[in-house]
Amino acid sequence: MARVGPVPDLDPRPEPSSDGVPRAGDVIAQKYRVERVLGMGGMGVVFAVTHLQLGEPYAIKCLLPKSAADPETVERFMREARAAVRIKSEHIAHVSDVGKLDNGSPYILMEYLVGQDLADLSKEHGPLSVRDAVEYVLQACTGIAEAHALGIVHRDLKPSNLFLTRRLDGASLVKVLDFGISKAVGDATPHNPSLTQTASVFGSPAYMSPEQIRSAKNVDYRTDVWSLGVILYELLTGELPFIAETSGGLLSAIAADDPQRLCDRRPDAGDALDLVVQRCLEKKVQNRFQSVAELANALEPFRASNSLVSVGRIRRLSNAPSSRAVVQVPAAPSTGRVPGAGNDVDVGAATDKAWTTARELPKSSRAVVALVVAAIAMSLAVGGVYLN
Numbered sequence: 001m002a003r004v005g006p007v008p009d010l011d012p013r014p015e016p017s018s019d020g021v022p023r024a025g026d027v028i029a030q031k032y033r034v035e036r037v038l039g040m041g042g043m044g045v046v047f048a049v050t051h052l053q054l055g056e057p058y059a060i061k062c063l064l065p066k067s068a069a070d071p072e073t074v075e076r077f078m079r080e081a082r083a084a085v086r087i088k089s090e091h092i093a094h095v096s097d098v099g100k101l102d103n104g105s106p107y108i109l110m111e112y113l114v115g116q117d118l119a120d121l122s123k124e125h126g127p128l129s130v131r132d133a134v135e136y137v138l139q140a141c142t143g144i145a146e147a148h149a150l151g152i153v154h155r156d157l158k159p160s161n162l163f164l165t166r167r168l169d170g171a172s173l174v175k176v177l178d179f180g181i182s183k184a185v186g187d188a189t190p191h192n193p194s195l196t197q198t199a200s201v202f203g204s205p206a207y208m209s210p211e212q213i214r215s216a217k218n219v220d221y222r223t224d225v226w227s228l229g230v231i232l233y234e235l236l237t238g239e240l241p242f243i244a245e246t247s248g249g250l251l252s253a254i255a256a257d258d259p260q261r262l263c264d265r266r267p268d269a270g271d272a273l274d275l276v277v278q279r280c281l282e283k284k285v286q287n288r289f290q291s292v293a294e295l296a297n298a299l300e301p302f303r304a305s306n307s308l309v310s311v312g313r314i315r316r317l318s319n320a321p322s323s324r325a326v327v328q329v330p331a332a333p334s335t336g337r338v339p340g341a342g343n344d345v346d347v348g349a350a351t352d353k354a355w356t357t358a359r360e361l362p363k364s365s366r367a368v369v370a371l372v373v374a375a376i377a378m379s380l381a382v383g384g385v386y387l388n
Contacts, residue, residue, distance in 0.1 A: 021045060021064065022101070027052065029099050029107070032060060043067040044077070048112065058096075062107035074106055076180050081108045083152050083179035091143030093163065093175045113175065115165035118235060122159060126238055130269055131304040133235035136162065137228055138299055138309040139174035141292040144228070145317040147176075148221045148292065153183045155219065157227035158207045159234060171308055183219065205247055206230065206240050210255050210283045222285045225295055229280020237265040241281060255283075273302055293318035 026034045032049040038059060039046045046061045067073045084095040097109035118136060122128065128136075140162050147154060154176065161177045205213075209226035212219050233241045241259030244250040259281050263274040276298045282288040289295040296314040303309065 022047065028060070028101050032058065032109075034060075043073060057112040059110045059112045060107050061110060062101060063105045065103060065105060068103075068105040077106055077108070079182065080178065080180040083147070083182045084108075084110075086150055087143070087146050087152070089143045089146040090173065091139055091175055092146070093177050113163055113165045115163060117160045117177075118162045118164060118174075118231070119159035121164060122235060122238060127266065128235045130236065130273065130302055133232060134273075134299050134302045135172065135304055135307055135309065136164065136174050136235065137232045138296055138303055138307065138311070138314075139172075140176055140228065140231070141296045141299075142309060142314055142317075143174075143176040144224055145292045145296075145314045147179075147182070148224070149317045151184050152179070153219060153221055154179060154224050154227075155181050155183055155212065155216065156204055156207075157224055157231060158204050159231055162231070181216075183217070205250050205254075206242070208251075208254065209285075211285060213251050213255055220285075221291060222288050225280055225289045225292060228292070228295060229277050232280070233259070233262055233277050236262065236269055239265060241277075276302075291318045 022028050022034045024034050024036055028034060028047075028049070031052050033052055035048040035050055035057075037045060038048050042064075044061060044063045044067060046059055049058050049060050050056070051058060062068075063073065063077055067077075078098065081095050081098045084092060093113065094111040095108055096111070098106065099109075100106050116124075127133075140157070144154060144157070156178060157176070163175045163177055165173050165175060167173050207227045207230045209219065209223040212223045212226075230241060233239075239260075241262075242250060242253040242257060243260070244253050259278070261274060262269055262277045263271055276295075279287070279289055279298070280295065289298065293311075293315045296309075296311045300311050
């Protein structure tokens with residue numbers, strides 16, 4: 001059965017019994033009646049609510065009392081609201097209000113979504129068709145392109161943060177969720193400097209880029225490109241491109257190993273799409289797609305003829321001046337034509353060996369990487385981590 005709600009990354013549970021947490025039937029913020037719990041995690045809970053005057057359903061996400069007592073957690077929570085409300089794309093879950101409950105816990109009022117996240121979809125149906133997987137990733141690219149145009153890097157893209165719902169005409173609609181650890185690129189005055197100075201690891205390990213593993217605060221838009229590549233790979237194969245038995249082993253594999261080839265696990269995907277995924281997963285950021293527009297251009301030949309995605313709109317968003325200062329990224333490799341320079345990516349060049357680089361590290365370099373990753377893994381073990 002499809003799960004309902006805008007934060008499907010949380011596991012559904014019975015009505016919470018913790019003190020200070022609203023129950024079904026309670027009226028919160030003087031205008032929302034709690035209908036049921038959609039999900040609960042270690043830090044927060046999501047309710048389905050009804051607006052008493054309008055009679056409309058909404059979803060309210062609020063922090064649990066213990067989390068609400070932590071200033072950094074509250075700041076991350078409010079940052080999610082600030083980021084989401086600025087992005088007007090239909091591919092971003094809409095936030096319409098923020099406030100505080102009677103117990104002082106902050107809440108975010110969001111649109112009520114019916115459907116399921118792509119993680120659940122994959123579990124239920126197995127690997128998706130090439131056209132469906134590409135369509136869903138392209139829709140995510142549209143929302144992320146608008147975020148990037150505003151100087152916002154998501155930093156936690158994964159299938160469970162992509163929610164599949166339907167338009168009024170029944171067409172599929174993917175919405176990007178959870179900007180809780182998003183980052184404003186080039187923002188010299190963060191709302192809370194301690195949030196960007198921490199040594200904690202931010203994100204979900206399986207979808208983190210090598211540079212995000214090294215330093216979550218020193219990443220740009222291309223870390224989201226990496227995550228989209230991992231998502232596309234997983235939607236097509238049901239597996240991850242890097243596999244390990246432990247978190248430390250997984251981080252080490254991401255930092256030092258080549259990904260498992262897409263065409264080895266999904267032969268019908270073809271070599272051209274395999275190379276698109278490989279380029280998303282280039283460890284050197286300068287060899288990766290330099291924007292979601294470049295990725296969308298490369299994926300365009302694989303989408304369905306009835307796709308509602310406008311790759312041209314993604315290009316325009318990526319070329320739009322940001323409302324924030326943004327870092328300058330190196331030019332894309334000369335083997336491909338760059339969007340925004342009067343031409344599109346040459347997808348036919350995807351078969352050119354120049355599209356791929358020698359990712360094999362010398363053994364001495366791998367040893368250094370392994371030591372660095374081992375230190376990061378130790379931080380995971382002692383709890384200095386913010387993971388979703």
